[in-house]
Structure formats: C-alpha cells, structure tokens
Amino acid sequence: MVQYSPERLDAAFSALSDATRRGVVLQLGQGDASISDLADKFHMTLTGMKKHVGVLEQAGFVATQKVGRVRKCRLGARRMDEELAWIAQYRALWEARFDALDGVIEQLKQEETSR
Template sequence: MVQYFRPPLDASFAALSDTTRRGVLEQLGRSDASITELAEKFHMTLTGMKKHVGVLEQAGLVTTEKVGRVRTCKLGLRRLEEEAAWIERYRQLWDARFDELDKVVEELKRKEKADGRKKRK
C-alpha cells in the first residue's frame, strides 16, 4: 500500500464530505457518545460507525477514549479555522465575480431597453 502525506485540508474536507460524519459531529456537539450509541442513532453496524469515527479522528475532528469496553467519542480540539479561511477566500472570489456579472446583466438590460425604444419610433 502506498503511503502519502495528506494535507490537513484534504483530511478535513474528506471527513466532512460524508452526511453521516457531519451528523456525528452535530451529535457530538450536543454531547459525548459511545460508538455503540452513535451506531444505533444512525442505524449502522458498529464496524461501519468505527470506520466513520476513524476518518473523523484522523482529521482531528473527533477524539476517542476507551474505558473498559466502552469507547467514548467527543469533539476534537481542531476548530476548522484553516478550512473556514480557505472557504472564505473562495467565497470572496465568487462574490466579486457575481458582482461583475450583475453589472454586465444590468448593462445588457439597459441596452435592450434603449434599443426597444429606438425601434418603436
């Protein structure tokens, strides 16, 4: 198996790309939960939930602690600032592009309206 370095953004966005994993984060935002509780809540097998929790753990979004036979999950210490900053840069870029597109559309509407008046005369 080939091992390679995954930048933190890749791991975070990969973890967040799945509906179940986002749901797990929402659930853990309300209270810590065991893997068994999470599996039951999401109607999954323990094995399936362990895999989801593992992806979240690798991304630093969740931590787990095993006490006896129970593995408890809680939100990790990462606050997603780097991911939010990356998204914000692109949001600003797209906002600027849409503002420019709005200007072009308004100019075309003005020209169309002016051309319509000229043709009626």
C-alpha cells in the same frame, strides 16, 4: 491569515463529504457518546461506525478515549479554521468576479432569501 496544508484540507473536506459523519459530529456537539450509541443512532454496525469515527478522528474533528470496555467519543480540538478560511477565500473571489457585472449580487441575494 490562517495557514493550511493541502493534505489537512483533503482529509477535512473528505471527512465532511459523508452525511453520516457530519451527523456524528453534530451529535457529539450535543454530548459525548460511545461507538455503540452512535452505531445505534445511525442504524449501522459497530464496525461500520468505528470506521467513520476513525476518519473523523484522523481529521481532528473527533477525539476518543477508551474507558473500560467503552470507547468514549467527543468533539475534537479542531475549530475548522482552515476550512472556514478556504471557503471565505472562495467567497471573496466569487464576489470580486460577480461584482464586475453590476447588480447581480443583490439579485441573487433576493432569489436566495425567497427560496
């Protein structure tokens, strides 16, 4: 079982609650980038992007390093184990509660795949 602290989950989910930040994370998954690169890609000022990167860095999803006058941004060390574990826990509860009403899950699965 993964151990998690409220504050880390707060910071993590809060960091992920912004579409720009989620975009930055996925972008860095494709390769490293500078603040300028990201600011350009997401149509934002340097200063604005730096704040987002700061939030992601605080949450551990991004790591940065100053190289000359450029700040190099890359994916951070966190694998999101704790976040995944929390959601898995929810799903377990969800299934347990909806299992009680027989057949509902199958019905929902069908609705879902037909979306």
